[in-house]
Amino acid sequence: MRADSVRRVLRLGACTTLAAGLVALGLTTAPAFAETEPETDQLWITAPYEPNLPLGIDGGTPLTRTLDVRLNHDNDHFKVTDGRLTVNASGIAGVAEITWPDNCTPSGASAVCDVSEVPATGNTGGEVHLKVRAADGAAVGARGRITFKATATGGLNGTLTARGSTTVTVASGPDLGLTAGGDIEHARPGSTQTLPFTLTNHGNETAHGFTIRAMASYGVRYLNRYDDCVYTTSSGDEYAPMSYATCTFDQDLAPGASFQLPEPLRIALTQHALQERVDISAEPVGATDLGGYDDYVALQIGADNTADFSVTDASVTGAAGETVTASLTFRNNGPGWLGNLSSGDPVAVLRLIVPPGTTATGVPESCLPRTLSGDAYYQGRLGAPRYDCRLPYWVLENTEQSFAFKLRIDPVVPSATGEVSIHPPFGEFRHDPDLTNNTAVLTVN
DSSP: OOOOOOOOOEEEEEEEEEOOHHHHHHTEOOOOOOOTTTTTOOOOEEEEOEEEEOOOOGOOOOOEEEEEEEESSSSSSSSSEEEEEEEEEEGGGGTTTEETTTTEEETEEEEEEEEEEEETTTTTEEEEEEEEEOOTTTOOTOOOEOOOEEEEEEETTTEEEEEEEEEEEOOSSSOOOEEEEEOOOEEEOOOEEEEEEEEEEEESSOOOEEEEEEEEOOOOOEOOTTTEEEEEEESSSSSOOOEEEEEEEEEOOOOEEEESSSSSSSOOOOOOOSSSEEEEEEEEEEEEOOOOSEEEEEEEEEEEEEEEEEEEEEEEEEOOTTTEEEEEEEEEESSOEOOOOOTTSSSSSSEEEEOOOEEEEEEEEEEEEEEESSSSSSSSSOSSSEEEEESSEEOOOTTTTEEEEEEEOOOTTTTEEEEEEOOSSSOOOOSSSSSGEEEEEHHHH
C-alpha cells in the first residue's frame, strides 16, 4: 500500500482510459489496470487529468506547474526498454507554454522524450517532467489540449504502444498543497507518534480561511485536541471504523505562505494496531482549489504486531436424503485487527472442499462456486465441489464470522470429510504467526 498523494490522473493505453484516484472511507478507486496473463503486456501513459495553470500573483508572470507524465507497463515478467514519449503541444498555442526537460528533444511544437527503462506498474521511475505555465495574455478559462503517443521495446511482440491526451486550463485562485513526513515502519503497539505536516498556498490568490480534515484508521487515536476541530468516529457497520477530525481555520493564507498546527499532530497506536494509516486533506473556504492533487496525503503506519487467523473443525450428522446445516467459522484471534484500506480486497477467503457424498443445496451469498482445482467458476451456484467465501475488507481483533452451508446427504459415506481452509486473496499471510490453525475439517457422519 503506497503513501502517495492522491492525484487525479489520466491513464492512457492503446484505447483511451480515464480513471480518477480517490481514497475515501478506506476504499481506493485507482486507474484501472489492464488484466494480463503472464504472456501479455500493455503500455500505459499516466498524466495529470485536466490540470489548472494559475495566472501570476498581482498580475505578474504566470506560475509554473510541473506535469509529471509517466510511462509504465503491466507485466513485470517482461523487461521494457527504449521508451519514446512524443508530446504534441500544438493544441495549447496561445494558452500555455512548455519548457522541455533534458531528456526531451524538441522540434517545433512537439518533442520526443526518452525513457530508457519503462517500469512495471507499482514501481518508481519512467517519468517525464514537463514545466508548463499559462501563456502571456491568456485569460482565465482558456483551454488547450496536449496529446501523447508512446512506443517501447518489450512484451510478447517486441513493441508496445500507447496514446492519449490531457487538457490544461488557465485559472486563478488558491492552490493548497500538503507536505508531510514519510511513512512509519516497525512502530510498537501502544506507542505514540508525531505526524507533522505543512500546508502551503501554491496558487496566485489568497485563501480566506481553510479546512483541514484528518481520517485515522481503527488502530489510531488522536492525542492532541484543537479548539478549531470537531472530532467524530464511525460505527464500523458498513465500513471499517475510523476516527475523524474536521478543523476550520479562519485566517488568510497568502500565495507562497505556509501554515502549521500550533502543536504537531500526535497519535497513539492501540494494542490492536497493525497496518494503519492517517489521511489528511485540505481545501480553501469559499473557493475552489486549483490543484486538486497535492492537497491530500496518506501516511502509512506499520506496527510490529500480529493477527492470528483461524478456522475450526465442524461436524454434522444425518441420514441419506436428509439436508444438514454445516456452520464454518473464521476467527481473528488478534491481538491485531486487519484492514485492506487501500485495495478493498477481502482480508481472507474461506474455502470449503465439499465432503464426498454430499451436495451443497444452500450457499451463503458471499461464497462463489468453483471447480475443484479452482481454475474456473462452476456452472451453477449449487452443487459445486468447492466454494470460496470472501470475508470483508476488514476484521477487528476479535471478529468471528460463520458461513452456513446446507448439505444434502446423498449416499452415506461414513465419516466423509471435506477441507476447510483460509487463504489471502493474494500472496501470503504476513501477519499470521500460526498457520497451523488455517486448516480444519468438516466431517459428515
